[in-house]
Amino acid sequence: MHHSNTPLDTRRLTRPADSDQFIDLDRLLAMTRRRLSLVALCAVLGLVLGGVFLLVTPPTFTAATRILLDENLTKFTEEREARPAPSQADSMVASEVEILKSARLARVVVETLDLHDNPAFLDPPQSPQGWLRSQLRSLARLLSGSASAGEPTEEARIGRASAILQQNLVAERVGRSFVIDVKYSAKDREIAGSVARAYAEQYLSDQLDANFDATQLAVTWLQGRLDQLRSDWLSASMAAERFRAENGLTAARGELVSEQQLSDLNNQLVLAQAETANARARYDQYKAIIDSGEESAVDNAIIPTDLAQGSALTDLKTRYLSITERAQEIEARFGEDHPQAAALRNQGRELRRQIFKELRQVTESYRTEYEVARTREASLRENVGTMSGESSATGQSMVKLRELEQQSSALGKLYETFLARYEEASQQQSFPIAEARVISQANNPVSPSSPSKTLALGLFVTLGLMAGAGIGGLLEFRERFLRTGDDVRDGLGFDFLGYLPLLGSTRSTRTQASTPTGEPSALDHTGSSLLRVAVFSPASLFADTLRSAKLASDVLLPNKPSKVIGFVSVLPREGKTTAAANFAGLLAANGARTVLIDGDLRNPGLSRRLGSQPKAGLVEALVGRVAWQNALLADQKTGLSILPAVVRGRLSHTSELLSGQAMGTMLEEMRSHFDYIVIDLPPLGPVIDARAFAPLADGFLFVAEWGATPRALVRRTLQGEPLIAARTMGVILNKTDMKRLPKYGSAGGAERYFHRYAAYYGEQSG
Known part of the structure; x- marks a missing residue:
């Protein structure tokens, strides 16, 4: 790690070619575990929609009859040649199928059964999609001006009934035999049976009429x-x-x-x-x-x-x-x-x-x-x-x-x-x-042929599973946030220092004690409890991650008796202030002389959480109104010194204050009084204050919000800040959801085994 003002080694910020492009089986299984609840929710929704579909869709009944084309029936009345060739037989059966489907035969059936005067046949119950199609057709006819007024004529009713018959009739050859299977589907079981029987009867009658007419002509x-x-x-x-x-x-x-x-x-x-x-x-x-x-x-x-x-x-x-x-x-x-x-x-x-x-x-x-x-x-x-x-x-x-x-x-x-x-x-x-x-007479069907309950529910559940998998896959492949240490190491090229759990999410990160009574402290305030989590829970994962950050600073800055460490992030509200305050508090509680500086002069969140409203702070010390020693606040429990930022109005030259000679002089003076100088800096990006302060810092700890900070944004930001990137000692992932973290861990990754270390952080093992 370089700590001098040297260009960033861009190879550290280059994403490995295979890390995000190759999807292996373990990654697919991990994705499945992460999105299993979404897929299950979509499957349940599909099941509900399937039930609604079955409730609102009227049943359809299908009656079937089978007709055998048998030339042997006339062998005693006329001389016949040998059975026709297979190709001729195929043509013959196909011709008879077309006769069954013909409009002429449909008209005969309509007139035989008076279907053109049967409201149950002409206007059966419709499914939602059928009703929607009929409404759209009516609207189209209305818009085109083709809607006819008055009662339709008998010929029109016969034509409509014939069209309905042809639409719902299925006539097909059974295999390679001379048998034709005739099926008719209707919303009424009696209509379905009567139509199927009438088709068979009228077809046989049509054959007799055709034979008689031909013989009569001869x-x-x-x-x-x-x-x-x-x-x-x-x-x-x-x-x-x-x-x-x-x-x-x-x-x-x-x-x-x-x-x-x-x-x-x-x-x-x-x-x-x-x-x-x-x-x-x-x-x-x-x-x-x-x-x-x-x-x-x-x-x-x-x-x-x-x-x-x-x-x-x-x-x-x-x-x-x-x-x-x-x-x-x-x-x-x-x-x-x-x-x-x-x-x-x-x-x-x-x-x-x-x-x-x-x-x-x-x-x-x-x-x-x-x-x-x-x-x-x-x-x-x-x-x-x-x-x-x-x-x-x-x-x-x-x-x-x-x-x-x-x-x-x-x-x-x-x-x-x-x-x-x-x-x-x-x-x-x-x-x-x-x-x-x-050869098979059509009877009135007993049970509906459609919709099939099992098939419909299975189809909707399958569609729900597919939709859930699709949405989950889309969310996964759009996943571009920092989730694990591998994302930090492989995606950014920096050392990963650990996870800071989402405060209040687990017992290990929940504040176990309130601020002690007694002598007033700089952090005696209801909003300051999150700034002392590491102090109140020294055996937690939260505190252990901050110790890892301290170890990294000690290892990477061995020749610095007094270290100036800046806390930075890319976006606001990523928990950088909380991490900096707890890091400084943990150092002070362990006996190190530590000062915490609120360097965010535009949005001093640290200073707003203090137990009292200071009258002077960093700005007054830099402009010479007060000595910096007189602007310090003390935390009686940990011995931490805090230099707040008292901002009265909007400052337009904050970057000059943080990078000016006065700031450098103050830091040099502080080095003789403190072992660690921790400064909470504004977020990177459009705000240039952290960039201006970079030459004065010995190292930076980068804080990113777990599952919310895009890797690409961090990479591009650090590529534009080579000095900060060169002095970054590691990355801390804050606000980590420890229950969801194992789902994002790779095969063999430490994230999948955090639950086994629960006893080391004061929790019951699972």
Whole structure:
């Protein structure tokens, strides 16, 4: 420690890099202990708020029903393909979920249950937050001028009720199954149960209506198509019969061999012509179909059964018709933009291309067959012409007749096919079976689903704990005050001399005796008891800390037979005067010749606590009005001499008085009469009196209020006062709350073990 007028070693005032930045587990535990009461208070407050929330929040009841999408219900009424792929199944279930959530179905439920005329449904009890939201919406509508006057119309009430239904309804798929879970929440348990049941019923009814409408459309279309096909078939049959009658194409039998041969040739020719006509008809028919384009060819083609491709075409055509029918059903139910309808149309187009390709091959085979039949017919015709010279008119007539007959036969088969499909659709229309069923019926809920008492109370308690921890953490991380000796040593770089307990907080610091009676003393005054704590309680921690300060002054000032020690602080009312008076009183009580000077000429707190009002003091001694020896007051109990400060009015040159030649001369004279000269100086900072007195002092004892003096303020103040910093012998933390001090001690710090030394300070050990 340097005691000469040397610059401050700024390294002593530098905060170690790790001391305030690194937070270890011990520090976190210490913070928790310090703020445990705050966290507990916030948790209790959260519990109270949770109870209030449960009291003011109306309960909500939830009813649930489960619907299974089961295609097996219609397996006896219509042919179905294999179960759809997983992606298609997902789309199907998602589509049904959206149907349940739709506004149309909500409107049907509202009208079924008359919810738009139910006040309990439209205006249920509201929670505080719900009431606040409704008031804000009403205020917004009022400010915007959109508030409508008069009673709302029925359509408006239905729309509002539908919106409430959609808002409180939850429909979701259960896992990867075909089960849809439908839940509805309401403030009334009966409304919740009735709405959930009505949703299931109306959904099944909607499915039946959709199936019936789709089948009705198909039956209507097939009916019109059947009428047209029947008319065409009858016309073709009548044309064939008229042609036969007009041309006399009847079979005649002769008895001559030549006639029989001719008849046989004619028969063979007729058969050949028939085959040619049949082949040509089929070829022309399929060629016309191919020439009409892919879509028309696939729709109008007749599947042949006499070729190898017939079975393949039949399968393709069957698949194509089934997919087309399914696509039409889905489009009728969900619209043309539905993803499954689009997928089915794509599959139909692919099948149509395959069918058209097969039709081309069939047409080519029929062309070859026709060419063969025509060649055979020409050969027979030549033979018949050779034998009988019969003209080709009859043969042509027969060909024409066969052609007419084939056309009539084709139309008849087509008519039969459509008639069978019409009958099938008519039968399906008569089966009222939906592809879904309810597997879990909704009942009126017994207990509310929300708010959960346990969850709500737990949540509020958790929020309270979090708030308490947050506030406590904020307070801790904003903690910038001097609390422990480590704060002094690490944060300021000065020696720590000890704690002065908050007077009156513990038995060790409580004044045990009153001022003795007898001869008047300088400290015989009701306000002077705090100035003699160390004298009345010599075995207390308070007195022990002052002894530590005396030891520091003796060690650091070994060559000073008479020591001038100044007591300073940064802020007013930190207890500097009390510490100085008790320090001087303890020195005097131990036999040292000690004088206590009240150097705070602007606010002489020490002098105001004296038992009598002195007529002269430090100012009068410095200006030469009285000798300083005549201005001294004596404490008869301790032998302490006191030089008060008698201030009459505001002094503007106090710093010149404290640093002037007169002050230096007086101190030199006092050194020959006293071992210790203790001076109570004004606080540092804006007041420059202590700075002015610094060259005359041998050392300073710095007093800081525990938990109230910021470290940064002390550091910056001493950095601006290098001479005082260089002569500071140590720091004393005053007004220490000894009950709270252990909470701020670090792991292994002495602060956590002060209670074990209670017996040494005249107290019972804990």
